[in-house]
Amino acid sequence: MTIPNIYNNTSHFDFPYSSKAMGVNYTKERTSITLWIPFAEQVVWRIYDNGLGGKLLKELLLTSHEDGTWSAEINKDLHGHYYTIQVKNHGKWLNEIPDIYAFSTGVNGQRGMIFDPEKTNPEQWKEDQYIHLSHYTDASIYELHVRDFTQHPESGVNNNGLFLGLAEENTHNAIGEKTGLNHLVDLGISHVHLLPISDYCKLDERTPQNGYNWGYDPLNFNTLEGSYSTNPFDGMSRIIEFKKLVQTLHKNHIGVVLDVVYNHTGLVEDAYFDQTIPGYYFRHNTDGQLSNASGCGNEFASEKPMARKYLIDSLKYWCKEYHIDGFRFDLMGIYDIETMNIIEEELRKINPAILLYGEGWTADRSPLDESHRAVKNNTQQLKNIACFSDDFRDTIKGNQFDVHSLGFISGKQYEEEHLKHIIVAGLPHPQIKESYLNNDLKYWADSPQQVINFFSCHDDYTIFDKLKLALDRKDYDTIDERICLGLAINILSQGIPFLHSGVELLRTKKGVQNSYKSPDFVNQIEWDKKNNEVVGICNYLKNLIRLRNEYPFIKCENKQEIQENIEFINNYIPGVVTFIIHNKKKRDKQTSKICISFNNTTKQHHIDVPSGNWKELSIDKYQILKSGSKTDIIVSRALSATIYLDL
Ligand code: CA
Numbered sequence: 046m047t048i049p050n051i052y053n054n055t056s057h058f059d060f061p062y063s064s065k066a067m068g069v070n071y072t073k074e075r076t077s078i079t080l081w082i083p084f085a086e087q088v089v090w091r092i093y094d095n096g097l098g099g100k101l102l103k104e105l106l107l108t109s110h111e112d113g114t115w116s117a118e119i120n121k122d123l124h125g126h127y128y129t130i131q132v133k134n135h136g137k138w139l140n141e142i143p144d145i146y147a148f149s150t151g152v153n154g155q156r157g158m159i160f161d162p163e164k165t166n167p168e169q170w171k172e173d174q175y176i177h178l179s180h181y182t183d184a185s186i187y188e189l190h191v192r193d194f195t196q197h198p199e200s201g202v203n204n205n206g207l208f209l210g211l212a213e214e215n216t217h218n219a220i221g222e223k224t225g226l227n228h229l230v231d232l233g234i235s236h237v238h239l240l241p242i243s244d245y246c247k248l249d250e251r252t253p254q255n256g257y258n259w260g261y262d263p264l265n266f267n268t269l270e271g272s273y274s275t276n277p278f279d280g281m282s283r284i285i286e287f288k289k290l291v292q293t294l295h296k297n298h299i300g301v302v303l304d305v306v307y308n309h310t311g312l313v314e315d316a317y318f319d320q321t322i323p324g325y326y327f328r329h330n331t332d333g334q335l336s337n338a339s340g341c342g343n344e345f346a347s348e349k350p351m352a353r354k355y356l357i358d359s360l361k362y363w364c365k366e367y368h369i370d371g372f373r374f375d376l377m378g379i380y381d382i383e384t385m386n387i388i389e390e391e392l393r394k395i396n397p398a399i400l401l402y403g404e405g406w407t408a409d410r411s412p413l414d415e416s417h418r419a420v421k422n423n424t425q426q427l428k429n430i431a432c433f434s435d436d437f438r439d440t441i442k443g444n445q446f447d448v449h450s451l452g453f454i455s456g457k458q459y460e461e462e463h464l465k466h467i468i469v470a471g472l473p474h475p476q477i478k479e480s481y482l483n484n485d486l487k488y489w490a491d492s493p494q495q496v497i498n499f500f501s502c503h504d505d506y507t508i509f510d511k512l513k514l515a516l517d518r519k520d521y522d523t524i525d526e527r528i529c530l531g532l533a534i535n536i537l538s539q540g541i542p543f544l545h546s547g548v549e550l551l552r553t554k555k556g557v558q559n560s561y562k563s564p565d566f567v568n569q570i571e572w573d574k575k576n577n578e579v580v581g582i583c584n585y586l587k588n589l590i591r592l593r594n595e596y597p598f599i600k601c602e603n604k605q606e607i608q609e610n611i612e613f614i615n616n617y618i619p620g621v622v623t624f625i626i627h628n629k630k631k632r633d634k635q636t637s638k639i640c641i642s643f644n645n646t647t648k649q650h651h652i653d654v655p656s657g658n659w660k661e662l663s664i665d666k667y668q669i670l671k672s673g674s675k676t677d678i679i680v681s682r683a684l685s686a687t688i689y690l691d692l
Contacts, residue, residue: 096151
């Protein structure tokens with residue numbers, strides 16, 4: 046069906062604005078609904094006894110108001126009922142849908158749910174607290190997909206693949222190694238970043254075992270995905286169970302970051318936004334067609350006042366109702382800068398420790414000029430919002446668009462200056478020769494607080510698979526060392542470390558590059574493979590995180606500190622970068638400086654360094670290897686990160 050496009054003929058300045066609270070408002074005595082649908086001819090509200098099928102109990106027309114809103118109320122306790130709305134526009138009835146604010150739905154997100162929010166709170170929910178975070182650089186972020194993490198039978202959890210599965214504590218695999226949440230707690234990460242957990246459309250919640258999706262096909266933005274709950278037919282289960290997960294993570298000192306995908310919708314013509322007010326919530330090209338910066342068929346018009354309000358209302362709702370600690374914006378380059386800065390301001394009022402970051406790019410061109418959008422090169426105009434560093438990713442593992450390309454950890458030569466550049470969060474540094482850097486490596490951030498360092502994530506091959514594709518077969522037995530070298534650079538560089546789940550478990554996706562709808566066989570974390578060898582890598586990562594936390598001076602707080610406290614060792618050895626971080630602010634009393642050497646060659650090298658009481662710290666064991674006297678030479682070990690403390 047072609048929908049008449051109001052936006053083509055009407056500037057968004059012609060739309061009225063309403064600051065009212067939207068959606069359904071429940072009390073025991075009455076339930077009201079308020080929706081912003083200017084220019085609608087009629088709006089019907091239908092109440093059902095079920096989320097799918099069942100009986101129609103009531104049907105009534107909403108009343109329109111001057112600010113473009115429509116409302117109605119029913120004086121009855123409607124807890125547990127489901128509803129739809131339907132809009133008449135240009136003489137045609139649009140689809141029957143939940144309203145765009147629906148706070149929960151029945152199975153597959155077809156009808157909204159009316160519920161008593163008080164009944165969704167687990168015991169002691171009111172005492173649950175956000176995770177404290179002084180600086181973004183104090184975070185260590187671990188990205189995971191709810192289902193992947195506990196779907197495998199060897200995860201040892203009872204609720205495989207569900208919110209409740211990730212909330213199970215003290216789980217183990219058959220040989221007694223920690224799995225699931227137990228594994229995360231052991232690593233000591235500060236935040237989990239969950240791939241989309243709001244309702245998405247391309248997995249049938251009635252038979253989730255027959256499909257799989259990452260969830261970048263959003264349907265109801267304020268509703269949780271039903272397939273992660275024990276009962277997708279009951280809109281209450283998903284809320285209660287997700288709150289239990291948040292509460293359990295918080296109890297274990299882990300913050301919760303949600304990957305949010307407001308930049309587009311999973312449905313295009315049938316998108317609930319367009320079935321409410323055709324055209325308003327999306328951008329269009331000059332020919333009136335939907336623009337497509339998301340690469341998925343449409344793009345959200347964050348700059349339009351009521352679209353902006355929708356976005357901010359939704360994020361505030363997640364933050365307040367679910368105690369969310371941070372958001373990761375998928376294709377943040379689609380959002381306008383002004384909206385992003387308002388989001389930051391509004392969310393920080395609710396949670397002063399909110400952690401915000403996103404992808405500073407788009408998948409295609411947008412009609413909104415790039416100068417207005419939150420792309421990586423405009424990071425300096427974003428307040429307290431970080432961007433992913435693709436410079437970091439490509440320097441570590443090679444160009445992501447070329448399977449066979451090499452990066453520092455796969456042994457690429459003459460990469461030292463690029464490595465130095467990412468060690469200092471891509472900021473200007475007196476010892477880095479700008480002329481040695483690729484032209485596209487611009488100085489895009491203004492502070493390490495704006496830089497997310499990562500070398501693998503859900504997109505693309507796992508690092509294990511990438512190394513298998515890029516390395517010669519004879520080098521396969523060095524993959525463990527190369528991943529550990531990547532982890533060390535990730536955790537010990539300036540900026541915010543971000544880890545893809547399973548990097549420490551040598552995760553393979555069986556060579557599948559884009560696994561967004563691949564079966565569990567490809568995507569799930571294979572906990573049976575957490576054996577002695579893999580536990581060594583897990584401990585290595587755990588000890589790196591511990592080092593970063595126990596010696597806070599490693600994390601410079603701003604550009605000036607990086608320029609003053611980080612000293613690169615000048616004697617050039619191909620494949621080796623050695624630097625010292627000075628503890629000038631005396632953030633801890635244990636040591637005056639740390640010396641770190643990253644070596645991608647298969648030989649060890651002796652490095653001249655400024656004289657000090659240098660003691661080597663074994664990361665594997667988190668032990669000082671031996672006591673020694675004052676020295677001005679250190680050993681940079683082959684294909685590894687070597688660390689010395691001046692004690
Ligand atoms: Ca769904």
